[in-house]
Amino acid sequence: MNHPLAEGFFRMEKLPHIWCPGCGHGIIMASIARAIDKLGLDKDKVCIVSGIGCSSRAPGYMDFNTLHTTHGRALAFATGVKLANPELEVIVIAGDGDLSAIGGNHLIHAARRNIGLTTICFNNNIYGMTGGQYSPTTPTSEKGTTAPYGNIDKPFDITQLAIGAGATYAAKTTAYHVPQMDKLMEAAIAHKGFSLVEAISICPTYYGRKNKKGSAVDMMNFLKDSFIDHKVAEKLPPEKKEGKFLIGEFLNKVEPEYTEQYDKIIAQLKK
Amino acid sequence: MAKKVKFLQGNEACVEGALMAGMTFYSGYPITPSTEIAELSAEKLPRIGGKFIQMEDEIAGIAAAIGASLTGAKAMTATSGPGFSLKQENIGYAALAEVPVVIVNVQRGGPSTGLPTAPGQGDLMQAMWGTHGDHPVICLTPDSVKETFDLTIRAFNLAEKYRTPVILLTDEITGHMREKIEIPDASEIEVYNRIKPNQGDEYKAYKVYDGDLVPKMADFGSGFRYHVTGLMHDETGFPSNSTKNAGVLMNRLMAKIEDNLDDLITYEEVEVADAEYLIVSYGGTARTAKAAIKTLRNEGIKVGLFRPITVWPFPEKQVAELSKKVKNILVAELNYGQMVREVERVVKGNCDVRHCGKANGEVLTPEELIRAFKEVL
Ligand SMILES: Cc1ncc(C[n+]2csc(CCOP(=O)(O)OP(=O)(O)O)c2C)c(N)n1
Numbered sequence: 001m002n003h004p005l006a007e008g009f010f011r012m013e014k015l016p017h018i019w020c021p022g023c024g025h026g027i028i029m030a031s032i033a034r035a036i037d038k039l040g041l042d043k044d045k046v047c048i049v050s051g052i053g054c055s056s057r058a059p060g061y062m063d064f065n066t067l068h069t070t071h072g073r074a075l076a077f078a079t080g081v082k083l084a085n086p087e088l089e090v091i092v093i094a095g096d097g098d099l100s101a102i103g104g105n106h107l108i109h110a111a112r113r114n115i116g117l118t119t120i121c122f123n124n125n126i127y128g129m130t131g132g133q134y135s136p137t138t139p140t141s142e143k144g145t146t147a148p149y150g151n152i153d154k155p156f157d158i159t160q161l162a163i164g165a166g167a168t169y170a171a172k173t174t175a176y177h178v179p180q181m182d183k184l185m186e187a188a189i190a191h192k193g194f195s196l197v198e199a200i201s202i203c204p205t206y207y208g209r210k211n212k213k214g215s216a217v218d219m220m221n222f223l224k225d226s227f228i229d230h231k232v233a234e235k236l237p238p239e240k241k242e243g244k245f246l247i248g249e250f251l252n253k254v255e256p257e258y259t260e261q262y263d264k265i266i267a268q269l270k271k
Numbered sequence: 272m273a274k275k276v277k278f279l280q281g282n283e284a285c286v287e288g289a290l291m292a293g294m295t296f297y298s299g300y301p302i303t304p305s306t307e308i309a310e311l312s313a314e315k316l317p318r319i320g321g322k323f324i325q326m327e328d329e330i331a332g333i334a335a336a337i338g339a340s341l342t343g344a345k346a347m348t349a350t351s352g353p354g355f356s357l358k359q360e361n362i363g364y365a366a367l368a369e370v371p372v373v374i375v376n377v378q379r380g381g382p383s384t385g386l387p388t389a390p391g392q393g394d395l396m397q398a399m400w401g402t403h404g405d406h407p408v409i410c411l412t413p414d415s416v417k418e419t420f421d422l423t424i425r426a427f428n429l430a431e432k433y434r435t436p437v438i439l440l441t442d443e444i445t446g447h448m449r450e451k452i453e454i455p456d457a458s459e460i461e462v463y464n465r466i467k468p469n470q471g472d473e474y475k476a477y478k479v480y481d482g483d484l485v486p487k488m489a490d491f492g493s494g495f496r497y498h499v500t501g502l503m504h505d506e507t508g509f510p511s512n513s514t515k516n517a518g519v520l521m522n523r524l525m526a527k528i529e530d531n532l533d534d535l536i537t538y539e540e541v542e543v544a545d546a547e548y549l550i551v552s553y554g555g556t557a558r559t560a561k562a563a564i565k566t567l568r569n570e571g572i573k574v575g576l577f578r579p580i581t582v583w584p585f586p587e588k589q590v591a592e593l594s595k596k597v598k599n600i601l602v603a604e605l606n607y608g609q610m611v612r613e614v615e616r617v618v619k620g621n622c623d624v625r626h627c628g629k630a631n632g633e634v635l636t637p638e639e640l641i642r643a644f645k646e647v648l
């Protein structure tokens with residue numbers, strides 16, 4: 001028997017998906033579907049836009065208006081969709097490379113405009129689709145096929161980048177912390193204005209293998225042990241926080257949304 | 272109905288035409304000598320409930336236009352040389368995903384930043400071959416302000432009809448020149464709108480149903496939940512690795528153009544009936560050619576002009592026919608030889624073919640063209 005969520009929100013005939021066993025991307029995709037379900041959105045009014053990458057294949061499996069664009073450009077296409085029809089709930093799915101390397105410029109400008117798009121970054125710290133090259137979120141000294149001696153770049157914190165650029169909702173979670181992820185997803189989609197959820201994913205095939213991180217289960221355990229909610233962390237003594245990464249909701253504020261501002265101009269001119 | 276007479280720049284006429292054709296969305300990035308198109312769109316669109324957005328670069332400009340088009344909007348983006356280079360990847364996307372969009376390139380001088388305020392015609396081949404992979408292309412070039420108006424409308428109509436990006440290739444000459452133009456009443460203008468599926472009908476997003484030229488295009492949000500991708504896809508729109516399927520799709524995309532040349536190709540002929548010599552020229556440079564032909568005719572030389580208005584697909588049949596009647600063809604264009612290659616290709620040695628051009632940011636003067644012509648004589 002199929003899962004009711006799958007029946008309601010996925011294109012069953014397009015499954016199974018292309019992802020490797022143990023890949024974290026499917027967990028994040030399912031969380032997006034649960035959030036849409038929870039919010040009771042009209043499927044016909046949901047548009048999911050992606051770029052190019054393993055993560056960007058998700059929209060093809062999802063039963064909405066779906067747009068698989070060019071590498072890095074999902075937010076720019078999505079901006080056109082949203083501005084032309086603000087009635088649509090537009091969700092952007094992007095890998096860390098897609099969103100913060102080739103698409104970095106579109107990310108900061110979409111955030112700056114505070115346009116009503118929800119961006120879900122599937123961050124596996126590597127270029128998965130092209131076979132394991134280092135990305136802007138690969139930690140320093142880790143390896144990729146193009147960083148055989150260790151990465152000397154400094155990584156981006158995508159959540160902080162979005163906040164710095166003007167996003168009005170920003171959160172980070174992981175593929176292990178599913179109940180938290182579900183809540184953040186829901187809040188981000190419900191948010192008016194530019195929202196971003198950075199979901200740490202795992203790529204056992206390339207990142208894991210290249211950096212000797214063990215099996216997919218080992219990588220999941222790493223997420224479980226190394227990430228804690230920043231509100232929980234606040235109450236912990238410093239020694240318990242050492243080496244931990246913070247997750248949770250980092251920003252949630254109200255500011256004028258771009259398409260509404262534009263509609264005000266239209267209304268003004270009609271007078 | 273009284274006609275509105277205006278004194279407009281080519282770039283302004285482009286916006287007037289776009290609005291007449293039903294443009295409701297513009298997204299782009301400013302660049303000389305195309306900027307007036309963005310400025311006027313920014314002013315006019317919100318007045319009719321349309322949308323304008325200045326994006327962060329030209330890649331985003333065309334991307335947003337394609338996104339808007341998928342919701343049912345008629346969308347345009349305008350640029351020049353460097354920006355046209357940046358748009359190439361997504362022009363290919365629109366061609367493969369079959370999304371109507373109009374791209375205006377007001378050509379300027381030179382490669383790179385070149386001569387921003389000077390004319391050039393160096394992007395003719397880029398308009399055809401700029402994006403990677405084989406793909407259909409429709410590209411139109413006006414030689415006057417009025418024709419810029421007319422061809423902008425035609426560009427939208429063809430984009431809607433053929434579900435493909437259409438390039439309006441103007442140049443700094445026609446873009447910035449001012450001429451008197453009569454704006455026709457909306458009732459006199461033929462506007463084509465894309466065919467949409469009916470609610471309740473079976474809908475495969477990339478299937479051509481009987482009697483149609485292209486697949487029906489549903490607006491995002493109208494109840495047909497379908498998938499759009501730049502990967503090779505099947506009739507449902509979903510990615511497919513099948514080479515057989517890719518062949519079917521590519522053949523269909525190319526045939527849209529190749530099977531409809533008579534509908535797509537327009538051109539102007541001046542004094543060709545008795546011509547012994549032919550000048551081929553297009554866009555702003557065709558104006559020089561028209562002046563040169565007048566002078567040469569006054570001297571008793573039987574010379575005519577063939578001006579492709581549709582430059583892609585190239586009017587092969589027409590040029591090939593003419594090449595059998597004349598002794599020589601001189602191709603005049605502001606570059607080191609682009610259209611001349613097409614002319615040579617289709618003339619197949621029927622007559623002598625020469626080139627007259629330059630790319631230093633100056634226009635070609637009638638005197639220069641006459642000198643070049645007389646060297647041929
Ligand atoms: C313009 C362009 N450059 C490069 C590529 C090749 N490419 C495809 S996916 C990708 C990176 C994918 O990594 P990421 O966005 O992190 O997603 P993941 O596959 O890891 O989910 C690259 C470089 C491309 N398709 N287009």
Ligand code: SF4
Pocket residue numbers: 018019020022023024025054055124128129202203204205206
């Ligand atoms: S390569 Fe990595 S990111 Fe891509 S599907 Fe496999 S595990 Fe997932």
